[in-house]
Structure formats: C-alpha cells, structure tokens
Amino acid sequence: MWVSSSSLRERKVLVKEMTQVPEVYVLGGYQTDFARNWSKEKKHFVAMMREAVKGALAETKVEPGEIEVAHTGNFAAELYSKQGHLGAFFLEIDPAFSGLPTSRHEAACASGSLAIQAASAEIEAHRYDLACVVGVEQMKTVGAGEGGDFLGTAAWYELEAKGIEFPFPKLFGKLGDEYDKRYGLKDEHLAEISTINYANAKLNPNAQTRTWYMNYDHAMSRDEFNGTIGGRIHISDCSQVTDGAVAVLLASPEYAKKWADRNGVSLSDVPRIKGWGHNTARIRFEDKVAESANDDYVLPHVRSTVTSALKRAGIADVSGIDAIETHDCFTTSEYMAIDHFGITAPGESWKAIEEGDIALGGKIPVNPSGGLIGAGHPVGATGVRQLLDGHKQVTGQAGEYQVEGAKNVQTLNIGGSGTTSVSFVIGT
Amino acid sequence: MLSTTSAASSKSADLLASREIKHVVVLGANGAMGLGSGALFTTAVPRVTFLARTKEKADGGLAAAVKMVRSSTVAKRVDTGSYEADFDRVVAEADLIFEAVTEQLDLKQEFFDRIDAVRRPDSIVATVTSGLSINQLAAGRSDSFRKNFLGLHFFNPPNVIVGTELVAGKDTDPKLVDFIDAFCTVRLGRAMVRTADTAGFAGNRVGFKVLNECAILAEEHGPLLIDELVGPYTGRAMTPLATVDLVGWDIHRAIVDNIYELAPDEAHETLKLPQYMSELMGKGVLGRKTGGGFFGKDDGGNRIVLDPKTQKYVAKASISRPDLTFIDTISNLHRVGRYEEGMKAFAAATGPYAAIAHKVIAGYISYSFHRVGEVTDDISGIDRIMGFGFNWAPPSVLVDTIGLKATIQMIEKAGLPVPPALANAQEGTKFFDDPQVNVGKFFVAA
Numbered sequence: 102m103w104v105s106s107s108s109l110r111e112r113k114v115l116v117k118e119m120t121q122v123p124e125v126y127v128l129g130g131y132q133t134d135f136a137r138n139w140s141k142e143k144k145h146f147v148a149m150m151r152e153a154v155k156g157a158l159a160e161t162k163v164e165p166g167e168i169e170v171a172h173t174g175n176f177a178a179e180l181y182s183k184q185g186h187l188g189a190f191f192l193e194i195d196p197a198f199s200g201l202p203t204s205r206h207e208a209a210c211a212s213g214s215l216a217i218q219a220a221s222a223e224i225e226a227h228r229y230d231l232a233c234v235v236g237v238e239q240m241k242t243v244g245a246g247e248g249g250d251f252l253g254t255a256a257w258y259e260l261e262a263k264g265i266e267f268p269f270p271k272l273f274g275k276l277g278d279e280y281d282k283r284y285g286l287k288d289e290h291l292a293e294i295s296t297i298n299y300a301n302a303k304l305n306p307n308a309q310t311r312t313w314y315m316n317y318d319h320a321m322s323r324d325e326f327n328g329t330i331g332g333r334i335h336i337s338d339c340s341q342v343t344d345g346a347v348a349v350l351l352a353s354p355e356y357a358k359k360w361a362d363r364n365g366v367s368l369s370d371v372p373r374i375k376g377w378g379h380n381t382a383r384i385r386f387e388d389k390v391a392e393s394a395n396d397d398y399v400l401p402h403v404r405s406t407v408t409s410a411l412k413r414a415g416i417a418d419v420s421g422i423d424a425i426e427t428h429d430c431f432t433t434s435e436y437m438a439i440d441h442f443g444i445t446a447p448g449e450s451w452k453a454i455e456e457g458d459i460a461l462g463g464k465i466p467v468n469p470s471g472g473l474i475g476a477g478h479p480v481g482a483t484g485v486r487q488l489l490d491g492h493k494q495v496t497g498q499a500g501e502y503q504v505e506g507a508k509n510v511q512t513l514n515i516g517g518s519g520t521t522s523v524s525f526v527i528g529t
Numbered sequence: 530m531l532s533t534t535s536a537a538s539s540k541s542a543d544l545l546a547s548r549e550i551k552h553v554v555v556l557g558a559n560g561a562m563g564l565g566s567g568a569l570f571t572t573a574v575p576r577v578t579f580l581a582r583t584k585e586k587a588d589g590g591l592a593a594a595v596k597m598v599r600s601s602t603v604a605k606r607v608d609t610g611s612y613e614a615d616f617d618r619v620v621a622e623a624d625l626i627f628e629a630v631t632e633q634l635d636l637k638q639e640f641f642d643r644i645d646a647v648r649r650p651d652s653i654v655a656t657v658t659s660g661l662s663i664n665q666l667a668a669g670r671s672d673s674f675r676k677n678f679l680g681l682h683f684f685n686p687p688n689v690i691v692g693t694e695l696v697a698g699k700d701t702d703p704k705l706v707d708f709i710d711a712f713c714t715v716r717l718g719r720a721m722v723r724t725a726d727t728a729g730f731a732g733n734r735v736g737f738k739v740l741n742e743c744a745i746l747a748e749e750h751g752p753l754l755i756d757e758l759v760g761p762y763t764g765r766a767m768t769p770l771a772t773v774d775l776v777g778w779d780i781h782r783a784i785v786d787n788i789y790e791l792a793p794d795e796a797h798e799t800l801k802l803p804q805y806m807s808e809l810m811g812k813g814v815l816g817r818k819t820g821g822g823f824f825g826k827d828d829g830g831n832r833i834v835l836d837p838k839t840q841k842y843v844a845k846a847s848i849s850r851p852d853l854t855f856i857d858t859i860s861n862l863h864r865v866g867r868y869e870e871g872m873k874a875f876a877a878a879t880g881p882y883a884a885i886a887h888k889v890i891a892g893y894i895s896y897s898f899h900r901v902g903e904v905t906d907d908i909s910g911i912d913r914i915m916g917f918g919f920n921w922a923p924p925s926v927l928v929d930t931i932g933l934k935a936t937i938q939m940i941e942k943a944g945l946p947v948p949p950a951l952a953n954a955q956e957g958t959k960f961f962d963d964p965q966v967n968v969g970k971f972f973v974a975a
Binding site for chain 2: 133134137141142143144145147148149150151152193303306307311312314316318319322324326327
C-alpha cells in the first residue's frame with residue numbers, strides 16, 4: 102500500500118520548516134529567439150548553448166574565466182540529436198572553460214529548473230561563488246509524430262505512451278477531464294488562456310508565436326485549422342515544438358556584492374532566488390489522480406511546491422507575488438496552476454480568467470512572456486527561461502511585457518503529467 | 530522577426546489613435562501579393578474586401594488567404610467581389626485601398642483613375658509596387674489622393690517575411706507615413722523600413738544587384754559553383770541563383786532593367802542583365818514557374834544545371850566540385866556557433882574561388898553603405914530590409930562579424946570603393962544596432 106498523499110505532504114512541511122534559504126543571486130542571462138529553427142540553420146545544439154552562454158556573459162559583463170561551475174538542463178538530446186553528456190559541451194563554448202566542473206540534469210520538462218536547483222545548492226554550500234546554468238533543447242530535428250513519441254518518455258512510456266500518437270496532449274486532456282469531473286470545466290475558459298498567452302507573446306521579441314494569428318474566436322474554432330490533438334485539447338491549447346537555449350548566471354552574496362560594486366548598482370537591487378519548492382509525484386497520471394481523490398487539489402504535490410517556495414521566501418500567499426511564469430504546456434496545465442497557486446479556491450480557476458486577473462494589467466498577470474503556449478517550449482530550457490523572465494520583470498527590463506512595478510515573480514515548472522514540480526520566487 | 534526600432538514606442542500609441550482603419554479593400558486579391566497582403570489585413574482589420582476581375586477569382590484569393598492564416602475565422606471579416614460589380618461601392622466605403630494588381634504602369638494608372646473618382650477624400654491609397662515610382666504613380670491625381678498615397682511594399686509571402694518598405698511620395702502627408710509605420714509595426718507585426726522613391730527602393734536595389742552579379746558570374750563559372758561560393762555560409766538561407774529561379778527570371782529582369790535605367794551608380798555594370806538570360810527568356814525559360822531556370826530536373830527527376838555558355842542543361846551529378854575546403858571549414862564553424870571565427874576565416878581565405886566570393890560579398894557591403902543617404906537615411910534601414918526582407922545577413926552584421934579592418938581590406942582587394950562610413954570608423958565600432966536580433970541566425974551551415 103502506498104501512503105496517502107496527505108501524509109506525504111505533512112512530511113514535506115517538516116522538511117520545509119527546517120530549511121533556511123541562503124542567498125543565491127541572479128545576475129542576469131540571455132534567451133535565444135525561440136522562433137528560430139536551428140535544424141533549418143543546419144546547426145548543432147552546441148551553437149544554441151554557445152549563443153545563450155555568450156549572450157549571458159555579455160549581458161552581465163562577466164568574463165568567461167570567472168565562471169566556476171556550469172550546469173546544463175536538457176531533457177532528451179539523446180533522442181533528438183543522439184548526443185548525451187551535455188555538460189561537457191560547455192568546453193566547446195569558450196577556451197576559458199577548460200577544466201570547468203560541469204554536469205547535466207534531467208527531469209523531463211522541469212530539467213531547466215533542476216539545473217538551477219543544483220547550481221543553487223552548490224552556491225548555498227559555499228562550494229562555488231559563480232555558476233552558469235543553461236537550459237537547452239533542439240526539438241525540430243525530427244517530425245511532429247516522432248517528437249511526440251520522444252516526449253512520451255516523460256510519462257511512464259511503456260504504460261502511458263508506447264504506440265499512442267501524441268501521448269502528452271492526451272494526458273493533459275485527462276487533467277481537464279478530472280477538473281470537469283470534480284468541478285466542471287468549460288472550453289471557453291481554456292480558449293481564453295490560450296488567447297492571453299498568444300497576446301502576451303506578441304509583446305515579447307523572443308517569443309516563437311509573436312507573428313502568428315490567434316484570438317478567442319480561433320481558439321474556440323473546431324475545424325481543420327484547430328483540430329483535436331487528444332480529447333478536449335485542440336491545437337490552440339498546446340505549447341509549441343521549439344528550439345531554444347537560455348542561460349543565467351547565479352552567484353553567492355560575496356560574488357554578487359563584488360559584481361554589484363563594479364557595475365555601480367546596489368546589492369539590494371540585484372534579484373535573488375528568495376524561495377524554492379521541489380516535489381515529485383508518482384509518474385503515472387492515473388496514480389496521481391487516484392491519490393488526490395479526496396484532496397481539494399487535483400495535483401497536491403504541485404500545490405505543495407508552490408506553497409513551500411512561498412514559505413521559504415517568507416511570503417504568506419500569492420497576494421505577495423506580482424507576476425507568475427507558469428508551466429502552460431497545455432491550457433489545462435495553466436488552468437490547474439491558477440487554483441494551485443491559490444489565486445482562486447480549488448476548482449474556481451475560471452473566476453480569475455473571467456475577472457481578467459491573469460491578463461497583463463490584471464491583478465496577478467500569469468505568463469506575461471506568453472508562456473509555453475506563446476513564447477515556446479524548448480523542454481530543457483523552459484525552467485531557465487521562466488527564471489530569466491522573472492529576472493527581467495523584477496529589474497524592469499521586460500520591455501513591452503513588463504508588469505508595472507513587479508517586485509516578486511514566482512515560477513512553476515512541471516515535468517511529466519504533474520510529476521516533478523519546481524517553483525522559484527525571484528525578487529529584490 | 531519583429532524589430533522595435535521603427536515605431537514601437539509610446540509615440541506609437543498616440544499615432545495609432547490618430548486614425549482608424551476599419552475597412553481595407555484589396556485590389557488584385559487573387560494574385561500572390563494581393564491575397565498574401567489580404568491575409569495579413571484579415572488578422573488585424575474588422576472588414577477586408579477582396580476584389581478581382583471576377584467574384585470567383587476573389588473567392589479563390591480568400592480561400593488561399595484562409596490557408597495562409599490557418600484559420601477559417603478570418604473569412605467572417607471578408608467580403609469578395611468583382612471590379613465591375615462592386616468597385617465603386619466598396620472603394621467609396623474603404624479606409625484603406627490597397628492596390629496589388631499586375632506590375633504594369635498603365636494598368637495601375639487605370640485603377641488609380643477609378644479610385645480617385647470614387648474614394649473618400651480622407652481614405653488612404655497604398656500600392657504594393659516593388660519597383661514603379663510612387664511619384665510617377667501619383668502624378669496628375671487629385672490633391673487629396675496624392676496626400677494620402679504611399680508605397681507599402683510587402684515581400685512575398687507576407688505571412689512569413691515581415692520586412693516591409695514604406696515609400697512616401699513628395700506630396701504624401703508625413704503624418705500619414707508615421708501612422709502607417711506604427712500601424713504596420715504594431716498591428717501587422719512588420720519590420721518597417723522607410724525608403725526614398727528610388728528604383729527598386731532599398732531591398733531590391735541592393736538584393737538584385739547581388740543576384741544579378743551572381744547571374745553574370747555564372748556565365749563563366751556555372752550556376753552551381755556560384756551558388757556554392759555565395760551560399761548559405763555567407764549569410765543567407767537560400768542561395769542566390771536558386772532565389773532568382775524562385776522569384777522568376779521575368780521579375781528579375783524587370784527589377785534590374787529598371788534599376789539599370791533609372792539609377793546608374795558605381796556598380797552600374799553589375800546591374801546589366803546577362804545576354805544569355807535574355808536569350809533563354811525568349812525561349813520561355815522563366816525559372817521555377819516554367820519548370821527550371823538555373824536549376825531544374827530532367828524527365829527522370831534527376832537534378833540538372835544550366836550551362837549558360839551552351840544554354841543547355843547538364844546533369845548536376847556530372848559537375849565536379851573543385852577544392853572548396855575553405856567553405857567546408859567555415860560551414861563547420863557556423864554549425865557550432867563560431868560565426869566570427871567562420872567569417873574571419875572567410876576574409877582570410879585565398880585562391881581564385883575565395884576571390885570570387887570576396888568580390889560578391891565585398892560588393893554587397895560596399896554597395897549597401899554607398900546607398901545610405903540615397904535610398905535610406907542610415908544603414909539600419911538597409912540592414913533591416915536585407916535581414917527581414919531577404920533573410921540575408923545584413924551588411925552591418927557582416928562588417929561586425931568579419932571585423933572592420935578585414936572588411937575594408939576585402940573591399941579594397943576586390944577593387945571596389947570603400948564606403949566613408951567604414952573608412953572613417955574606429956576598429957571595434959559595432960555597426961549593427963538591434964540587440965533584439967540574434968545575428969547568428971543569418972549564418973547557415975551548408
């Protein structure tokens with residue numbers, strides 16, 4: 102017998118209270134243009150890593166020789182590019198990286214956040230003062246069907262994906278079905294989530310869909326241009342197949358102080374990772390749902406990730422957060438995130454959608470960047486992209502998708518069908 | 530690729546509020562440019578009317594536009610009609626009349642006569658012409674027509690290529706130009722470039738100079754070799770002569786003849802259409818639309834290549850590749866993202882083949898910088914249209930990537946004039962000024 106989900110969560114609360122979060126500073130970073138197709142450019146993914154890392158170094162005015170450790174987040178280069186050992190590719194970026202300690206981290210779509218977690222832990226443990234984290238995924242090396250099959254390995258492949266066309270849209274369709282069963286769910290609300298993400302993406306110069314056509318009417322259309330991919334999930338409900346890399350530099354207080362001094366900024370204006378949450382649920386979707394049958398939340402471990410990040414940040418609840426970058430691999434995942442963040446009571450995400458709370462300019466903008474649906478979803482890069490967008494928001498550098506006066510931004514990055522969840526609170 | 534340098538400022542909100550475009554009429558809505566532009570307007574304007582010679586043709590244009598936008602919802606905003614039955618009524622209602630009929634002066638003038646007779650005095654008239662003079666097209670029209678008339682040159686296909694040229698005539702209201710710039714940038718997601726009313730405007734002037742020079746060089750060296758020498762590794766997605774085949778030889782001829790006649794400049798001879806192309810066009814060779822141009826396929830589906838000297842085709846497989854190791858080296862550097870090393874290796878490459886490639890690329894850079902002040906106010910306009918209209922590495926990106934000194938040496942060695950902007954610059958000057966553009970995307974590995 103498995104222990105009940107509620108007792109699992111209680112154990113995590115104890116861990117949480119014993120944890121002090123030392124300071125990890127985010128100096129800045131760089132995102133490649135997610136509209137690019139690197140296979141059409143005939144490039145190896147190392148070109149993408151290189152542009153992201155070089156861009157991050159230029160953006161932060163840090164010399165490559167200053168980097169002490171490097172972490173790569175990547176889901177499935179073995180499948181997409183028949184290449185493993187991605188940490189080692191750092192040494193192909195700059196000769197100054199010769200000898201650098203590197204590693205690669207994988208937890209499906211949460212791989213990027215796991216790389217950030219590892220780098221943060223090393224900084225907190227005083228092993229290193231300055232880490233470079235890059236999230237990278239080159240997905241357009243294969244066609245949609247084959248890519249969909251590769252993504253199926255983020256689920257329990259043999260039980261949930263093998264021989265199934267586009268397994269993930271179907272799994273997240275089931276998430277919608279579970280909401281429908283417990284609380285009711287309308288397509289209109291999912292269409293509105295899609296509309297908002299695409300609209301925000303038009304303001305983001307790195308967003309994959311920034312020139313694409315989308316509005317509520319199209320998201321609600323059901324003909325061949327917006328066909329079903331799996332149950333209630335239509336094309337407009339899906340995130341994109343994306344090539345992209347994002348790099349961020351994380352620093353200890355000691356390095357951050359030096360860095361702030363030499364750049365003429367106050368340390369208190371350099372954003373920090375104020376809190377983090379990280380949980381894992383059983384990999385099979387039906388097991389997760391069975392465990393949460395008596396819970397208010399459909400994915401209680403996701404809820405726990407969100408609340409533990411807030412608690413570590415010393416923020417009482419989501420009202421202390423100014424914007425959210427969440428994991429909208431499908432509209433149903435964002436629908437789930439809305440109540441799991443506590444924006445509404447469980448099952449009432451539709452209220453925040455109808456009130457306009459999650460739109461840019463609303464009470465709590467969700468995915469001002471456009472999220473995975475609008476900005477794109479290069480799987481291993483997404484968690485890093487979310488943190489970088491949080492950094493842009495809290496430093497007032499998000500351009501046209503800036504949330505006015507944002508001080509604290511929270512991310513939520515999810516691997517699999519709600520399996521591995523990681524959340525960060527970034528703020529100044 | 531959306532560049533924000535043009536109009537995406539707080540000013541643009543005021544500009545956008547200064548007028549309204551609620552209804553666009555597209556003339557020539559069954560042609561590639563008409564339906565492509567129409568498709569774009571349907572995504573941002575409440576009502577779009579597709580007009581063609583017959584309603585059936587306009588309906589066909591709409592069906593193709595729906596496929597381009599990939600949403601049948603836009604059809605709800607579109608009505609279709611014919612010039613005979615609907616022209617006067619819908620043109621009188623329109624806020625913007627967008628002319629995309631065949632690229633013939635007399636034909637366009639006929640349409641402008643009809644428009645001038647029925648349009649509202651405050652409506653905007655735009656032409657998608659890629660080469661005809663805006664002032665010539667406006668000549669003799671009413672005051673309100675000339676004031677509200679401009680060139681809006683989308684590149685084909687407009688749903689994919691965002692680079693767009695905006696050309697004012699001498700009587701065009703400057704406020705209208707500002708408004709259209711903001712409207713196209715914000716509402717249509719365009720990368721706008723303002724150009725003078727000169728032959729070929731900015732993009733075709735520079736682009737077709739390069740393409741025609743490649744066609745000239747192909748006579749001696751063959752199309753296959755030239756396309757490899759000036760290939761993706763020099764900063765473009767599609768090779769030059771394959772581009773001419775795609776565009777169509779007749780279009781190529783119209784553009785270069787126009788520039789050759791109206792804009793004699795320091796590179797005049799490179800804009801003269803090669804004789805062999807004229808002769809082959811006489812035999813019906815127009816590029817991809819006639820089944821082949823520089824490149825094609827034989828009846829067995831095997832790739833064939835034109836030999837301009839004999840005007841006959843030979844099997845691609847029969848053409849041997851000379852030693853082009855320098856291209857392989859550069860391509861391999863691009864593949865792993867080492868673009869600067871790649872382009873520095875390009876500038877340093879030696880031998881007769883490298884010299885041909887240097888001549889074309891140095892010519893592109895020199896010619897572009899020499900057009901500043903003539904076709905655009907600054908190099909960033911030419912950069913933007915080459916980057917977002919042609920998908921070529923903009924000239925400034927090449928200078929930055931190759932290095933200033935090496936670029937100047939390459940231009941001098943090719944016997945071409947060094948632009949003052951380069952000659953007077955300090956080493957280390959960055960010429961490309963749009964931080965939102967990933968310049969690496971222009972360097973394609975072979």
